[in-house]
Amino acid sequence: MSFVSPEVFAKQRLTAIQDYSVLSGRAVANLFSRPIYWADIFTQMDSIGVGSLPIVVLTGFFTGCVLALQSATSLTAFGAVSMTGNLVALSMVKELGPVLTGLMVSGRNASGMASELGSMKVTEQIDAMRALGTDPVRKLVTPRLAATVFMLFFLTIMSDAVGIAGGALVSVTLLGLNASSYFHNSYRALVYADVVQGLTKPLFSGFIIATVGCYFGMNTKGGTQGVGKATTQAVVVSSVFIIIVDFLVSRLMIGIFGR
Amino acid sequence: MATTAEDPAVNAATQPITDPVVSFENVSISFDGKQVLKDLSFTVHPAETRIILGPAGCGKSVLMKLTNGLIKPDSGTIKVFGEDVTAMRERDLFKLRARIGMVFQESALFDSLSVEDNVAYRLHEDGVPEDESHQRVEEVLHFVDLDHAITKFPSELSGGMRRRVSIARAIISKPDLILYDSPTGGLDPITSTTIVELVVKQRDVSHTTSLLITHRLQDAFTLAMNQFNQETGKMERIPNDGIDDSTRFLMLNEGNVVFDGSTLELVRSTDPWIREYLGEREIP
Numbered sequence: 001m002s003f004v005s006p007e008v009f010a011k012q013r014l015t016a017i018q019d020y021s022v023l024s025g026r027a028v029a030n031l032f033s034r035p036i037y038w039a040d041i042f043t044q045m046d047s048i049g050v051g052s053l054p055i056v057v058l059t060g061f062f063t064g065c066v067l068a069l070q071s072a073t074s075l076t077a078f079g080a081v082s083m084t085g086n087l088v089a090l091s092m093v094k095e096l097g098p099v100l101t102g103l104m105v106s107g108r109n110a111s112g113m114a115s116e117l118g119s120m121k122v123t124e125q126i127d128a129m130r131a132l133g134t135d136p137v138r139k140l141v142t143p144r145l146a147a148t149v150f151m152l153f154f155l156t157i158m159s160d161a162v163g164i165a166g167g168a169l170v171s172v173t174l175l176g177l178n179a180s181s182y183f184h185n186s187y188r189a190l191v192y193a194d195v196v197q198g199l200t201k202p203l204f205s206g207f208i209i210a211t212v213g214c215y216f217g218m219n220t221k222g223g224t225q226g227v228g229k230a231t232t233q234a235v236v237v238s239s240v241f242i243i244i245v246d247f248l249v250s251r252l253m254i255g256i257f258g259r
Numbered sequence: 260m261a262t263t264a265e266d267p268a269v270n271a272a273t274q275p276i277t278d279p280v281v282s283f284e285n286v287s288i289s290f291d292g293k294q295v296l297k298d299l300s301f302t303v304h305p306a307e308t309r310i311i312l313g314p315a316g317c318g319k320s321v322l323m324k325l326t327n328g329l330i331k332p333d334s335g336t337i338k339v340f341g342e343d344v345t346a347m348r349e350r351d352l353f354k355l356r357a358r359i360g361m362v363f364q365e366s367a368l369f370d371s372l373s374v375e376d377n378v379a380y381r382l383h384e385d386g387v388p389e390d391e392s393h394q395r396v397e398e399v400l401h402f403v404d405l406d407h408a409i410t411k412f413p414s415e416l417s418g419g420m421r422r423r424v425s426i427a428r429a430i431i432s433k434p435d436l437i438l439y440d441s442p443t444g445g446l447d448p449i450t451s452t453t454i455v456e457l458v459v460k461q462r463d464v465s466h467t468t469s470l471l472i473t474h475r476l477q478d479a480f481t482l483a484m485n486q487f488n489q490e491t492g493k494m495e496r497i498p499n500d501g502i503d504d505s506t507r508f509l510m511l512n513e514g515n516v517v518f519d520g521s522t523l524e525l526v527r528s529t530d531p532w533i534r535e536y537l538g539e540r541e542i543p
Contacts, residue, residue, distance in 0.1 A: 123370075124363045124367040127363070128361070128367035130353075131329065131356055131361040133356045
């Protein structure tokens with residue numbers, strides 16, 4: 001591993017931020033001009049959305065289960081075990097649903113995008129596409145961006161729903177709570193601001209997953225080893241970004257809605 | 260069109276006076292501080308086949324990508340069809356590239372698409388109706404003798420077949436300029452000859468201007484000394500040891516042009532480096 005001077009390092013980082021910003025800007029701008037590759041958008045929706053459904057459902061369901069199980073211990077100490085529904089619903093909708101779904105989809109799809117585009121890059125398929133008169137950002141990045149943002153929104157709703165259902169299963173079968181009471185408390189706990197907060201986050205997460213995954217893919221260098229490196233970087237960077245942006249969006253929403 | 264070996268050497272003065280298709284003027288480019296091309300200047304005229312020779316790493320592929328506007332030089336001007344590609348926006352370059360076909364070093368076929376979809380890629384992008392595009396794909400696959408491979412995927416093809424599909428993809432839109440980046444690289448001699456025959460066929464049937472990189476001197480001289488016989492459908496030696504006038508050479512070494520001229524000028528060069536590179540080869 002070679003060491004570089006702080007000046008070179010800073011320039012490299014700034015160039016990377018500039019390239020990422022330009023790529024993201026162009027990917028978004030392409031949504032508002034023709035041609036739009038609808039077939040590629042639907043293919044990516046199937047791959048990213050439907051393909052991620054099993055892991056999102058499983059993750060959401062068992063997160064709801066364990067949330068109910070763990071919180072019951074603390075709530076019992078205060079004689080408030082009947083509030084399990086409130087806790088699970090609020091936690092799932094505001095925080096765990098969006099973040100865990102984002103992280104799972106990031107692990108599955110940011111890596112997939114980076115490796116697919118990275119392989120295309122090192123085998124000159126991206127250059128071939130440009131040589132054939134097609135804008136690779138329009139053809140490859142924009143459909144992935146549109147598909148991820150759109151599908152992550154619905155995947156998050158799915159995760160929230162199965163998470164609350166998982167919490168219900170544990171609450172009824174293991175904690176002996178009344179199902180009707182659980183769902184009633186869950187419903188009552190949620191207000192408009194919570195739902196808005198929970199459904200704003202996946203829009204940012206989807207943007208991060210697609211743009212980071214595509215950025216590392218499109219900038220892959222160094223053959224198969226480079227593809228592996230790009231894949232790892234895509235997952236790590238997008239996961240960290242998702243958590244940071246989750247905090248920022250939470251703070252912003254609390255500032256706007258007061259909760 | 261061919262000259263015989265007895266003819267005077269074909270020099271630049273005998274070239275038709277037309278606007279060049281490709282023109283490099285003082286082009287330089289460096290990567291990571293290493294200068295790859297230094298103040299490079301040359302022109303390629305219509306219907307000319309320019310063979311680019313040089314040792315590995317001397318900037319041949321970079322030159323090809325510069326011509327297509329895939330990368331930009333650090334300095335200098337590159338004109339293709341009279342348009343300055345160094346000053347064009349990517350959006351405008353896409354229109355220019357519609358007139359340019361490119362065969363990549365490793366074929367660069369789209370893995371996820373069938374041979375038909377790869378070859379018809381440009382037609383699909385242009386919205387050509389499916390029936391017409393299918394017919395044109397069949398014609399062009401017949402040209403490269405790959406009629407049977409239309410439904411296959413790139414992973415099912417041999418290296419030579421992939422290269423031929425790549426040529427089919429480059430020529431389907433009948434481009435005015437074709438860039439061949441090492442079309443015979445990594446292929447066995449027999450397959451290489453098949454590819455060279457296709458290049459000769461394209462040159463003599465369509466008279467398309469082309470740039471071709473090769474590491475194999477044998478391929479370069481096969482191109483210079485053969486013609487395509489449309490009656491027999493085969494490549495054959497130009498009679499009386501003739502040489503194709505439209506085929507010219509550009510030799511690079513360490514980013515500089517060391518030779519720019521005709522086949523006869525090349526083989527008669529007394530430059531020690533060129534003699535060594537050619538291995539003291541004489542035209543048979």
